[in-house]
Amino acid sequence: MFEGSGAGAQVNPPVMDYEGSPYRTEFWEGQGREYEDAVERLALQALLPSSGGRLVEVGAGFGRLADLYLGYDQVILFDYSRTLLQEAVRRWGHDPRFLFVAGNLYQLPLASGVADALVMVRVMHHLADVPRALAQIYRVLHRESVAVLEYANKRHLKALLRWLTGRQRWSPMDPSPVEFVKLNFDFHPAWMWEQFARARLVPARQLAVSHFRVPWLKRWVPARSLARLDRLLFTVGGRYPLSPSVFVQVRPQGAEAPRYAGVQAVNDLLACPFCGMEGNFVLTQEDRLFCRSCGTGYARRDGIWDFKEPVDSL
Structure with missing residues (x-):
């Protein structure tokens, strides 16, 4: 069990690492999740502005949802897994609007106030320190930003039924x-x-999302039809979610005014996870960024700015 009281107390929270995993081929394409993909797209379309300045997706993986962001002037796809991001580069690297960044969400290597819009789907359920992650998300937003955050619902209908019939020990009604x-x-x-x-x-x-995540139902009803039916329950279900997935549109309270207008160079958009200095990098012709404050260097490898492994310092 994971108690909420300790959620923000971890010095170095563990991170779920999808490095080298066949996440796209086995989880999405190999297990018939067309319905989940379709319904999550409908939820994002309902909550996310279709166009804008700069969008950041946290936990973008292989770029599954990136086609929804083509109305934005600049898109930052961020993930901990470099191998998943390499798939995203192969899919979207031809578009100059896309920037690919690898790093740790708990030390998000993005400058404050950089995101006009932010998306985080299928990430929250892997976070051992939710408060710390939300603090980083707040930091990169500004007062006019909108963020769409998804989380896995403990109080979903199947969990309630399992608990009531004695097939599950933990209570879905316990807030922890x-x-x-x-x-x-x-x-x-x-x-x-x-x-x-x-x-x-x-x-x-x-919005309450994915009400019909039932194997036999997904086999007999086309994914798009099932997703459209689910959409009818989004708002009413969102008042008291019983679905396994919940999407929430949030806005930052008391955030600073926008700092970054229009498309920006990479050295202005990023932050050093080692010392915290923001937008203060030397960009070399060899695709290296060096922090002017601490001298730590970071490299662009295979189209990805890698903030997981520093390179030689200045």
Whole structure:
């Protein structure tokens, strides 16, 4: 079990690492998740502005949702896994609007106020330190930003039925998060709203998503039809979510005014995870960034700015 009281107390939170994993081929393409993909797209389309300046996707993986961001002037796809980002580079690297960054969310290597819009889907359920992650998300937003954050709902209908019939020990009504598999957490909606409030992220809309995540139903009903049916329940279900997935549109309370207008160079958009200095890099012709404050260097490899492994310092 993972108790909410300790969620922000970890010095170095563990990170779920998808490095080298066949996430796209086995999880998405190999297990018939066309419905989940379709319904998550509908939820994002309902909550996310279709166009704007700069969008950041945290946990972008192989760029599954990147086609939804083509109305933005600049798109930063961020993930911890370099191998997944390499797939995203192969899919979207031809478009100069896209920037690919690898790093740790708990030390998000982006400058403050850089995101006009932010998306984080299928990431929250891997976070051992939700408050710390939300603090980083708040930092990169500005007062006019909008963010769409998804979390796995502890109080979903199947969990309630399993608990009521004695097939599940933990109670879906207990507000404390539950770690049912290592680094896989379910969160109670009330607990999540408490974390949003502490992070000064004010929910504007909440949608209940993926009501029909049932294997036999997905086999017999076409994915798009099932997703459209699910969409009818988004808003009413969002009042008291019983679905396994919840999407929340949040806005930062008391954030600073926008600092970055228009398309920016990479050395202006990033931050040094080692010392925290922002937008203060020397960019070399060899695709290297060196922090002017601490001298730590970072390299662009295979189209990805790698903030997981520093290179030689200045």
